[in-house]
Amino acid sequence: MAGSTLPRRALGRKLRDLRTGAGKSQLAAGLSIDTSKQTIGRLEDGQSVRISTPNVNALLDFYRADEDSRTEVIGLLQEVKAAKGDPSGGWWRAYADVVNSHFDHFMNLEQACNRLVSFQLTLLPGLLQAPTYRRWLVETNDPAMSAVDVERRLELTARRQHRLTEDTGFSLDVMLSESALRHQVGGRAVMAEQLQHLVEVGSLPNVSIRVIPFGVGGHPGLVVQSFTLFEFPPLSASRMTEPPVVFVEGFTGSLFLEDDDVIDRHRAVVADLRQVALSEADTRRLVREIAEEYAA
Template identity: 45%
Template structure:
């Protein structure tokens, strides 16, 4: 999967932070070394878009007392950033005004990921939603959104779903049975959605598993919806970025990257998988829910 520049930027930022902290150098001091602002240098360590010339990297490597292997890794990552394939004009640039700023980071992670695990106790995951199902969700959350803006948001959702056609991408969806008991948008919209859910679950790189109601374990009830992004190996430096967890709230988003935090979500995903129905039984339950709506 082409990771664009997101993963090498994250990897470079992580390596620079490690070297800087090893030498007890502040971000402000590091910024002065390359003659930039502390804010711009901070963006470099955060893996955000900023200049990554060899001149800048070598200056930082000198100041951070990097050995030959560490310097070579920094330069390889900088080269990967510059050579990373990017869609002409930017994949989401035309829709930038309808994408919340905080969600840009989500989209970049999703496009860079090789494996995504999603737990949804209330709605169908975005990558599996029909247009009309998503429209109903938008109107419920933002009833006054102009119709043309709604259509553009729906176009973004469709564009996101193109990633499912990539055989190197794996999507594991864990959903509560409660999702199948809520006819979002009405019976017709919901039945179409469930039909598509059953169809997508048959794709070789997509897994849909349902956590049934009445299960004794309350782990699903105690866990908010979340998405975990896992990443493949970078082609040149062979670096593998650690996973990132995204948790969405009604008024804000949370990105978790600390190893101890991510490990907790990995444990929850494992426990949810233990109590979820197998894929075939989950598909049967989705088909049954569809038929019930069509009666």
């Protein structure tokens, strides 16, 4: 994470939320610490600015931030200075004790992006998972997890999925290997339910689901492996485009990739995968056929 922009992004979003929640303008915020509204805008956009801890504390006083928000902001500021750590926060933080340590970063990006592109080789992404499918994954990953915490994990997934129906500015573009439909996660009944859910979600106007069938043979996704690409709306202050991020998850760790060359390579893979993937209509047809096989 050395040199990463992720901590600055998280800090900027939190300060923007506090300012708008307090009903203050960027101009007023700048005047409160003897700086310009442009500096406040760059700070909120996650750009590098010179700002001291006393200045941040003064902003928090101006915004009448509560103690929890103050603690979070100061912690994020320290992580920005260290250019490492696990900096982010939001409603999902209530579930921090039942998720992986990288999940704060992931959720911060998922909630801020306006477009999410995902390629998955073996499992469906969380935004598409039906409850019984998700339950099997949670219980298999951590058999010792209490029943209460399992339910909290399911609740977290359900809350994440609200973006699909409640946020008209958000779009989801998913490409799946056919193997993600064929692996019998949780058994045939669970998969029959999951694939029916996939058809329903895929009918939403802001969701695109396309399957890469076995028949196409080798394709770049087999080498690149599963990944998620986050793309963001223009920055509020400068209207510049916020750099995208690629997320790659492993069994014991994860990577957040921001290098321009890495982003370009993943975008090229997305373009190649689209060339061999079924259309959305043909995908729905295939998903229904496999669901019927499971239900038989």
